[in-house]
Structures are given as C-alpha cells and as structure tokens.
Amino acid sequence: MRIRVLYKKDGILIFLSILDIVRMWERLLQRCDFDLKYTEGFNPKPKMDFCPALPVGVIGENEVMDFYLNENYDIDYIFEELKNKAKDVVIIKKIREINENSKSLSSISTHFEVEIEGENIRNFKGEKIILKEENLNNKKVLIFEKDKLSIKKLIEIFKENNVQIKKLVRKNIYCCLDGKLKPIFDIDL
C-alpha cells in the first residue's frame, strides 16, 4: 500500500534542512503502528519519496511525501495514527492511497506556486521564466517551472533587485497535465 501525504512545513520545521526533515519522517513513521516497507541493504530505512526540498526558512503550505506499507490498512486509521504520533511536530493535512506503480515524486517535473512578501517587492522584474505573476499589496504570487528556476535562484534574483524578503511560502506544487496545472497531491501518473 502506498500512501501520499499532504503536510505543512511550518513552525519549527522551517529551521530544518531537508535531511533533518527526512529523519523526522523516518522517526514519525517508526512511531506509528504500521508494518512499514523498508529500503533494501544493511542500513534499512522506511521507503519514502519527497517532492523537491525547500531551503531553510521557506514555509511549505502544501508539501507532499509518499511512504509504503506491507499491509493494507483502513485509510482513516492511517490518518488518525499519523496525526496522533506526529503530535505538534508536523501538521498533516490530508492523506490518500495512491497506485503503487505511480511515478515517484522526485521524478515528476513540477511547477511551484510561491508567495513572497517583502519591501520593494515591485522592484522585482518578471523574468521570462515566470509563467504567472500576480501582484498584491506588498506581496507577489509567482508560478514557475522547477526545472527552469529553483527557489534558491529566485531568492538570489530578489536580492539582486534589492527586495528584502520578509516571508516566502511555497503554496503549491503542481504537475502540468494536458496544459493544465494540477496539484501533485491529486495526481496518479
């Protein structure tokens, strides 16, 4: 059984590197009363997949990860057990079962929707690589293709344009299907 999780990277988690977050998930899954599927080899770890990592300091509103179970459980039970054992460490928003043979999260090409709050935000010049740019008061919402622009690079561009970033949120991770952007949580490829 393969489970896809939608969670929030917020609070303490924004202080952590991707390695810390992976370790946090390993231990959370190991606290749950599940028959987990493990990786092969001498140093087995729970089998998991993650969507592209966020740099330290960036909030993730709708982050996605997958894990695998040897047995089939009731999906409500899995959700309750995860939330119970997560305590205050991570907010789990939704889970769903996904086809075991779906493409792995790391191999799907994705689009990011990010919201940036900061001073002089209007200084930012919409580059060609930005697919969609929406301006709010002191905020901007951008959508771009991950393979053309990383969040780290985006932060650099803002710095070059003298924008002081106050808050950076990845609001959504999409996959482009038939010319339409669909949240990666919902798709089965």
Place this chain on the structure above:
Amino acid sequence: MLKDEVLINFRKPGRYVGKELNSIKKETEGIKRFLIIYPDLYEVGMSSLAITLLYHLINERDDTFCERLFSPDVDLEEYLIKNDIPLFSIETRTKVSDFHVIGFSLQSQLDFTNVLNILKLSKIPIYSEDRNSLPIVIAGGPCTLNPLPLSPFIDAFVIGEGEEVVNEILDNFTFDREEYLERLNKIKGIYVPKFGKKSVKKRVVFDFENAFFPVKPIVPFVEVAHDRAMVEIFRGCDRGCRFCVSGMEKRPTRERSIKKILSLSEEIIKNTGYEELSLLSLSTSDYSRIEELLIQLKGKFENRKITISLPSLRIDNFSLKLLDFINTGRKVTLTFAPEGGTERIRKIMNKPIKDEVIFNTINEAVKRGYKKIKLYFLVGVPLEEDNDIKGIVDLIKRVKFENRGISLSVSINPFIPKPFTPFQWEGFIKKDEYLRKIGIIKREIKGINLSYRGWEESFIEAILSRGDETISKFLYEVFLKGERFSNWNEFFNYKNWEEALNRLNLRIVDKILNGFEENEELPWDFIDIGIRKDFLLSEREKAKRGEITEPCFKNFELCSSCGVCFDLI
C-alpha cells in the same frame, strides 16, 4: 527576546528553537525555574545521558520547570555580544539570569572555559562572591569529583550521582540566596565552597533498578553526535583498571534486571521512533546475563528493524559471540582498547589481556566480516619502558600481517593521571618524552590510519583534573584571553594557556607534572568517593610489582576491600 526571523540566520538554527518531540512545555508562573546546561554545542550536549535524564527527572515535578541551554555556536555568540543580548534558554528563551537555579553538567575538564563563557554571556558575575541574588550556580558530573579548579565560580557542587540529590536541592529551594546556600551545605553530597572544605561524601543511587530513567526522551531534529535511543543496563565497573577514573568513581556496580531493561527499551522505542538502541554501561560484556538480555531484546524488536548497539566491548571471543547475536549484516567499525603494547604494561594497568587473546579476537572478527578495526593505546603510563612502546608497534604490525586488506586505525592518547585512581600520585608525561615515543611508533608503522592526541590539550586536561584552588586563577586568566571551546581542535589555543602558566608559575603544576608525595595531603582528599585511600595505595604498590587485582563481581571471596560496599551502604 530573539525572534525566529533573527535566529534562522545562524548556522543550524534548529539547535536554538527547541520544540523537539518530547520536549517539555509548562506555564512559568509561580514555579521554580531550573536551567540545565551542557557547556558545549547542542550536538554534543543532546547526546549526553546526564542531560536527558536530569531534564526529564526534574520536569516530573509539578513545582519546577527545567529548561535547557548549550553553548551557542560562535556565529550566534558574536551576534549576542555585538548586540548586547544576554544568553537565553531553549524552551522559553528566558534570560539565564532570570532562572532560580542553573546547573552545569561537567563531563570534560576542557569544557571549563565554556562554563565561564556562558556565565559571561548570561551577564552573571563569574565569581561566586560577586553574586548577591539568584540564580544559584551549581555543577555536577564526573569532573566535580575534584571541584577545586572551579570552586570560586560555582556556588554549590554535587558530588556523585544526581538522581536523588537534585530533588533535595529543589525541595530546599528558597528565594533567599544566603539561606539557600546554607541549606544546600547541609545536604549529603553537596560542597558549597563558601563554607570551606569539609568531608563530602559522594551520592550513590542504591535502588538502581527503580531509579528514574527517561522513557520519553527528547528526539532532536538536528543530527546529534549519538542520535539513538539509550538504555543504561548497569552502572559501575568491577574490573579495576588502574588508569580509569570511571571504574573507581562509579562503584559500586549495580545492574538493572532484564525485565526492567526490556520494558524501558520498549517504551523508549515506542515514544521516539529511533531505529537504534544503545545498551549503555562501562563494559557491556560484563552484564551478568548479557546473552539472555540480547536474545530477549532481539525477539522483541525483530520485526521492527531496530539495531542494537553495544559500545564498550571487552576484547575476547565472548564479545564476538555477542556481536553474532545482534548481527544485522551491517559491519560497523569494531573498536578495541588494549591500552598497552605488552602483557607487562597491561598488568601494571590492571587490564591483563593476553597477547594471544587480542590477536585471536581481531582475527576472528575479521573472519566474520568486520573489516574496519580501531585500536586505542595509552602512552606515558607509570613504569612504562621503551619496550612497551615497541610492543605497540609489534602488536599493530602483527594485526596487519595476519589480516591483510583490513582498514586499521590506531589512536594514541597520553595517559592523564586522574584523582581517585591508583595512579593519582603520578606525574604527567613530558612533552619531549611523549613526542619521542610517538616518533618510535610513527617511524615503524606505515599504511595505517594513525592518530594521536596533542600533548598540549592533554597537559591542560591533566592540570584541570588534579589542580587545586590556585588553578582557578589560571583558568580565569586564560578565559579572559578569549579561550573557549577548548575541546575543539580549531579553538584550543595553547598559547593562551602557556602564557598564563608562565606568568602565574603555580606550584601545583610542578606536582601535576612530576608527581605528588604519598604522605602529603592531596587537594581532593576531602571528597570521599567511598574508595579507601589505602586501597589506592596498595593498588599502586601492586602495579609496581606487576600484580593484578581480580574483579570482584560482587563475589565476597574476591573482594579486594576497596571499601565502597562497606562505606556507602
């Protein structure tokens, strides 16, 4: 109070923000505020069983909230100084000076500079006599067995095990600093320097079976040095190696039952999700029913991919048998500590392992697939001859010859005489002598990973281990030069220490280098750890004669009258 937006800019900011799984939150109004401090980085401090144990033990009390503090890394330290921001706790970011009691856990003498630095960064007067309000500054841990080098800086020292005395410290709490110190002075196992030297008896937890053990320990987000579940299976060691302070200090030996260890382990794993369980003790193979324990643990965790690790294994085939029990296919580095290069010097140290046993054990381990072997040796042990150094060379050569293709690392440390051991009177090896002996090994040994600890930091550790009150001046002067993180090679600056040594020219340093007289009073004699001084002297004599003392294992007929069982019970 520093905001998240500021903290996030420092290296590994997860170290300063807490909120880890199983960390404790409490209302701070109207309760006692205790701060437990490990004077090194978070990664080191959060690996310490002492910190985990005391944090959760104190937080069992409804009337007290215990928070944590570690040395800030140098980037945050610089920011705090530049912006005149006092150091703060992890849980609530409260200023250190707002706590009622702050307690340092001292596991290494080279952390002493960090103790002074933390007081400074917290804007607490460094000298005890300059303080006129709370917090009370206490210190405990193995380094306080000789409290003298730190005595002017610490209000009260805990001597021995903390589990029981920490509750007595909190039960006796009062806001009146003077009154509080007087009350502390009356508690068994506490030394308050202000009231002068008196006989202080170390604290021992007799009901170790039921003593508090944290089954819901904090699970750090940031990777720490020992990132795994820990269960202490027994405390103390009967082997009686003459160089080893832990072996004397932690007597008498007390075991937990298999039943207890199993239930503790199960709860810890359930509450943390750790994938590795480490069985802690000074000599794991000496647990009386170790095979049965491992079989049962294995049965319990078989389906859960949990690795059991056994630090501190003896060098013998029995240890290999234990490794077979827990074998997961993963071949870790096996570490053995022969300590000495010849049977002669090992008898002097009372670690009488036969050469053949060392070779057999290593050869057998390699046959089982362990390809990485690490060996520890001491240089500068009393009565050591060049032949013993050649013994180290021959031993390494033979291991290499008999096990071609393995990765062999050898680590050499200068022997540091410690208080309360049979070698407490001995001098510390001179620098040229140490380098000459290292030279013999280096010349002869090629193609292995050979590392040796610097003489300089070892000499400083030697001074801070057996120093008297005058050493506090030395420590303070070095601290004023900016010395801290002395345990870290990149920060230890011997020039700071050397200048202070030359300027102060302290008498005690000569004794530390050249040895104490048997008939003189030793600075730490007023501390009573339960081991009789005449036992230590007789052990010293036996070392000279190359005689060994058998471990007693609580067998009355093998009792060597160290005194601890009679004196403390």
